[in-house]
Amino acid sequence: MNLEKDRDLNDLKIIGSEEWCVFDQLGIPAIKARVDSGAKTSSIQATNIKVYNxxxxxxxxxxVNPIQENRSINIECEAKLVDRRSVKSSLGISEERLVVKTPVTIGDTTFDIELTLANRDTMEFRMLLGREALNQRYMVNPAQSYSLQPFSDSDIAEKYKSFIKExxxxKIALLASNPNLYSNQRLMEAANARGHEIVFLNVEHVYMKLDANSPEIRYRGGNVLNEFxxxxxxxxxxxxFYGCALIRQFNNLGVYCLNSAEAITQSRDKLFASQLxxxxxxxxxxxxxxxxxxxxxxxxxxxxxxxxxxxxxxSTQGKGVVLAETNKAAESVINAFKSVQTNILVQEFIKEANGQDIRCFVINGKVVASMQRQAEKGEFRANIHQGGKxxxxxxxxxEKKLAIKAAKVLNLAVAGVDIIRSNKGPLLLEVNSSPGLEGIEKATGKxxxxxxxxxxxxxxxxIN
Structure with a gap:
């Protein structure tokens, strides 16, 4: 009996802790997979998921963006839907995932594999190879890597050569302060992926010349910015204040600004916005x-x-927002702010929301994505930057109509609209003119x- 088991083991191929996978039917020439016998099913990174008949x-x-940290290569895939499953993520959160079935080639072996479609942007690998794919085929040697199909960098460059756009x-400029923020990096990637040239401009290093005959905008060291x-x-x-002055100057020079200076200014003034x-x-x-x-x-x-x-x-990102639980505490906080000549708004607390709110991302009069935010235990504000989920x-x-109308009233082409559910129906909390992308992209996969x-x-x- 033991001899038979030994023979069975000898028939298994040795697979490393990481391997290259090829999906000919999906049009993916190569994608790195993390081999994980602790996971039952295999999964692949997927965005813009749509079911059709x-x-x-x-x-x-x-x-699928098959190369980690490179969204300029995007492959549109389609496959037959075989299941919908509740899968527990590495964080212990259960979520429903769509399951497709397609052939995969690893080394010289091709077989059918079931893949759950998942958002793996935060993971090191774009794909995970689970034990259902390993059973009766492979034995894992965690000390090895790419033992079945060792593609070199030049091999990968050649395979993806046709996917790289000229x-x-x-010519687009991203006017911000920190090039390393997730949102700014994603916008740079997206512009590059669509074949555009995009440069990062630190708002504090841009300056302008006001002149009736030859107005200009310049960047650190005297470089004239006149081609965007x-x-x-x-x-x-x-x-x-300074950023909006620059946006007005770009607009005066005929450059399209995704959000206007006026729209940003009034969205930042919570009193004026509330009056509108x-x-x-x-x-x-x-x-x-x-x-x-x-x-x-x-x-x-x-x-x-x-x-x-x-x-x-x-206030922004939940900063400068205080919950006063008693009238006495409210008086103290309000009078403290007034004593230092700080302008504040006082707003009713919607208890029935239970620390939840909704962020709608509006672009040109359309809600393109929505997420629910849940405040961390003990907190009253559901802000991702402060531990919210x-x-x-x-x-x-x-709610959709409310989000679109709020962005339109402020004349914002791009807006993060925050809504809270109350016993009186949906209420508008605020509108953000520079909404972050990380939370909503990761929550929705869009x-x-x-x-x-x-x-x-x-x-x-x-027209491209």
Missing amino acids: KGGVDWVKFD KTGL DAIIPRIKPAVT FSKNDIHIPTTGFAKSPMDTKDLIRMVNGAPLIIKLLE ASVIKITPE DIADSMITAIEKKLKF
């Missing part, structure tokens, strides 16, 4: 504003008393950066 059978279209597109087709402004609150929302019949939590400390008690009563929210007029959500038609670049192309009537 062909001949009475469900199929799936999805995009740069014949637009479009600007993507991602201005942090600390440089709103009220004027346009957009429902928000009851909000109060006052100057004199003598009005503090009535201000608190006006928003239905404690608990209540106190906001700095230019994000998950995909299907919004109601009423390529928001690509949608932003596409919006620029449509505006400029660019």
Whole structure:
């Protein structure tokens, strides 16, 4: 009996801890896979997942970026849908994933494999090879790597040569402060992937010349910036005034700006934005504003008393937002802010929301993605930057209409619209003119950066 088992083991091929996989039917010439016998099913990185019906059978279209940290290579795939499964992620969170079946080639062996379509952007490998694919075929030697198919860098470059687009597109500038932020890196990748030239401009290193005959914008060291087709402004609150002055100057020179200076300015002024929302019949939590400390008690009563929210007029990412749980605490915080000449808003606290809110990402009058954010235990604000958890959500038609209208009222082409569900229906919390991409891309699997670049192309009537 033991001899028979030994013979069976000898028939198994040795596979390393990482291997190259080839998917001819999907059109993927090579993708690195992490071999993981602890995982039951195999999975592959996929975005823009869409189920459709062909001949009475469900199929799936999805995009794969097979090379880690390189979104310029994008492969559109389609395969027959074979299952929907609840899969537990490495974080212990269960989620439903679509399952497709397709042939895979590893070394000189080709066999059918089931793959769950997953968002693996944060993982080291674009693919995971689970034990269902390994059973009766391979024995894992974790000390080896790429033992069955050792492609070199030049092999991979040759295989993907036809996927690399020539740069014949637009010239775009990303006007921001930190090139290493996820959102900024993704926008750079997306523009490159669509064949555009994009450069990062540090907003504080750009300066301008105001002149009736020859106005200019220059960059660190005297370089004249006069060739851009479009600007993507991602201005942090600390440089709103200067950044918006630059955006106006670019606009004066005929450069398209994805969000205008006026739209950004009014979105950053929470009082002015709230007044615009009220004027346009957009429902928000009851909000109060006052100057004199003598009005503090009535201000608190006006928003239905404690608990209540106190906001700095230019707060962002959950900073400068305080929950006062009692009237006495509210008085102390409000008067403390007023004593240092800081303008604040006082807003009713929506208790029934249970620390949840919804972020809708709006681009050119369309909600392209939505996520629900859940506050960390003990926190009242569902902000990703402060430990909140994000998950995909299907919004109601009423919430969709509210998000689109809020962005339109502020004249924002790109906006992150935050909505809270209350007993009175959906209420608008605020609108962000430089919404982050990381949380919503990872929660929904949608390529928001690509949608932003596409919006620029449509505006400029660019045909690739």
